[in-house]
Amino acid sequence: MTGFKNGEGTGMTRSSREIYRSLFHPQSIVVVGASNDSLKPGGRVTRNIKENGYRGDLWVINPRTPSVMDLPTFGSVEELPGPPDLALIAIPAPSVRDALEDLGRKGTTSTMILTAGFGEKDREGKEEEKRFAEIAARHHMTLIGPNCSGFLTTTYAGKFAGLIPKVKKGAVDFISGSGATVDYLMEQATTRGLSFSNVVNVGNSVQTGVEEILALVDENYGPENAPIIMLYMESVRNPGEFLRHARSLNRKGCTVVAIKSGVTAAGERAAASHTGALATPDTAVQALFDKAGIIRVRSKMELIDVACALTATRGPARGNRVCVVTDSGGPGVLLSDELGRQGLEQPLLGERTRKRLSGLLPPESPVNNPVDCLPSRTPEQIREIFRILAEEEGDHIDVIAVCIGNSGMFDNWEIYREVI
Structure with a gap:
């Protein structure tokens, strides 16, 4: 069970699974304050839900408009065909409390208050937020917000x-x-x-x-x-x-x-x-x-x-021994300095490793660690460097830190593909 109770003081809670599903994967959503005007928060959030692949039931409430975006439109919460998993409130601040109470009576699982102008504004707003929390607790309803973008x-x-x-x-x-x-x-x-x-x-x-x-x-x-x-x-x-x-x-x-x-x-x-x-x-x-x-x-x-x-x-490194592979001396030195400041080790590569790397790279390439493959590096060389390090230094190196610039001599995307 989660560390918070929707029905605090009542001895009743909803299951963690039910709350999680209502917030992240609701089967039904109602927008209170939906509008055909996408410049308004209620209109914008309704359009975003409708146009971005939501497959559940999407209902809207607007007592002044018979139809909002060709969606099932209702004049009040009471008229909804059933309790929604999730409600989004996007109406003026003075009307929020009554809407929240109506949603609680309807059996709504979770509600997000998008409307701002409460606790972040003044003491009166903080008091109103306490009333929101009390309503949500009384109806065993999860509450997000207010002053929330969704x-x-x-x-x-x-x-x-x-x-x-x-x-x-x-x-x-x-x-x-x-x-x-x-x-x-x-x-x-x-x-x-x-x-x-x-x-x-x-x-x-x-x-x-x-x-x-x-x-x-x-x-x-x-x-x-x-x-x-x-x-x-x-x-x-x-x-x-x-x-x-x-x-x-x-x-x-x-x-x-x-x-x-x-x-x-x-x-x-x-x-x-x-x-x-x-x-x-x-x-x-x-x-x-x-x-x-x-x-x-x-x-x-x-x-x-x-x-x-x-x-x-694919997750944090499990060791602190690093080999730097770079195509330029200066950035390799700077990276080595930063790694040292952060407490990571940069061990000297083994003699056999250095010999194989020297046979792969130009004669002027340093191969102690950092391995400087120079701006003339090719995707094939990068791939082979990784293979040699894996075969020879698998028990001595935890991470390979790659510092690659754009020399303009090759398509860098081919280099990146080898790194990834």
């Missing part, structure tokens, strides 16, 4: 803003407390060739936050799940559960990479005004991440870099 999964594109890339199973998951961070990171990551499976924004997290989503993923983790999970967190609300599930995922072969923002006084104030996040001492965060086996990074670009590296290497 979910993008392999089943549906329930996200109203930003990029909607093609997703695939077994790629990378991203769980974030910030919608803008989701959009920025996806824009940068897709240009690097990084693919996503599920992209999640939990918004203000009045009930369900990054830790709870991580717990759901852990408890329902299977062969089709992503082997890499990226996290953006502004607070750590439940360190014990977070540690337990991060360790569990690590044992299952899933690598977690995370940013914890709000580590300075100014950052703490910004996080509090952004999502209402409470501060967590940075030393405690670092200790927690170390115990959990989480790779901590300090920037969005570093998060992308690490995810790309993990994708290319």
